[in-house]
Amino acid sequence: MADPRYLLTGILVAGAVTWALRAVPFALLAPLRDSVLVTYLGERMPVGIMLILAVYTVHGVVAEDWRSLGPTCLALAVTVGLHLWRRNLLLSIFAGTVVNVVLQSLLVART
Amino acid sequence: MDLGNVADMPEPAAVVTDSAASGRPAEVAAGRRTGLLASTALMPLGLALGVLVVHSGLDWWWAPAIAALILAGSLEFLMVGLLAAAAPFAQIAVTALLVNFRHVFYALSFPLHRVGGYGWKAYSTFALTDEAYALTAPAESEGWSRARILTVQATIQVSWVASVTLGAGLGALIPPWVVGLEFAVTALFAVLTIEAYRVRASIPLPILGLVCALAGLLISPANMLLIGMSLFVVALLASYGLAGRRRASRG
Structure with missing residues (x-):
């Protein structure tokens, strides 16, 4: 079990950075409002950051057990396909997760 | 932070002028x-x-x-x-x-x-x-x-x-042989990628993101997040700089 002091400090670090990102820009509001660069980044950053996070989480699972690559890709196809079709955030996440849990659990049970 | 004093402070003008009925x-x-x-x-x-x-x-x-x-x-x-x-x-x-x-x-x-x-x-x-x-x-x-x-x-x-x-x-009630729940996180980011893409439907952006992610994995899997995201932001800044120079040379 991890050291509680480490866990609490880690949580506080993440919380403090998040709060700073939410609060500090209000103090710098005037220059930010007209910044072309901030608008440029604001429009383009999220798609890349989210994609990198998705790759990161897939890699974490597959690096641990390469056989989970198949189920993960199938589940990802279900999530993306459903989302393009129905555009319902919770439905896409839920359906993909169910497909993945069923396939991965069967895979583990068979070995 | 003294919340008691704050609550006693006079209401800001915006609140006073707020919909009178409520x-x-x-x-x-x-x-x-x-x-x-x-x-x-x-x-x-x-x-x-x-x-x-x-x-x-x-x-x-x-x-x-x-x-x-x-x-x-x-x-x-x-x-x-x-x-x-x-x-x-x-x-x-x-x-x-x-x-x-x-x-x-x-x-x-x-x-x-x-x-x-x-x-x-x-x-x-x-x-x-x-x-x-x-x-x-x-x-x-x-x-x-x-x-x-x-x-x-x-x-x-x-x-x-x-x-x-x-x-x-x-x-705690879910038996240990049920595995793969962490896919909910992957699904969340995949869906958020699609939503972010809808804000700015530009094909090169997600391709750039994917290339940066894979580059991060090749360089160092343990620091993939930091490397991939930094590469992506640097690439965006470079493209902003190039676009600015093009704007300047045209204007």
Whole structure:
């Protein structure tokens, strides 16, 4: 079990950075409002950051057990396909997760 | 931070001119209704997060701590993995910075000027989640009082912590042979990628993101997040610089 002091400090670090990102820009509001660069980044950053996070989480699972690559890709196809079709955030996440849990659990049970 | 003094301070002008008919209790009730609506949608994600916390080997009570103190959904999902792997604080800080950087832009349109008092402003910025922003920033929310905005935010926070805690309780009931629940995080980011793409439908952007992610994996799998995201931001800055030079040479 991890050291509680480490866990609490880690949580506080993440919380403090998040709060700073939410609060500090209000103090710098005037220059930010007209910044072309901030608008440029604001429009383009999220798609890349989210994609990198998705790759990161897939890699974490597959690096641990390469056989989970198949189920993960199938589940990802279900999530993306459903989302393009129905555009319902919770439905896409839920359906993909169910497909993945069923396939991965069967895979583990068979070995 | 002295909340008692803040509450005694005179109401800011914006609140006084607010819709005359509704007093503070009505504003609080309206805020609670709005907040609960968003919270219902967030509940399945909260449950999933709670289940993940327990299944990654952390004690159940870390679930409410993560939910209440960070209060940023996608980062909380990542934090479970980072904490379980005992990631260094620098990596946690950089991850938080890059994952939540989008919040910087909320300052451009969140109605903080209607939340009077330093203590209340402090809480309001702390609880400035994607959902709180989405509910309070649009034009139709113009004229919401401090009480209503704060109630929306507090309702979202309390409900989020409750569903994450409930998920941690349920997680203990899920048998260990059920595996693959962590896919909920991948699915969340995949769906958010599609939503972000809809904001700016440019094919080169996700391709650039993918290339940066794979480059990060090739260079160092352990620091993939930091390398991939830094490469992506640097590439964006470079393209901004190039576009600026092109603009200048044309004009």
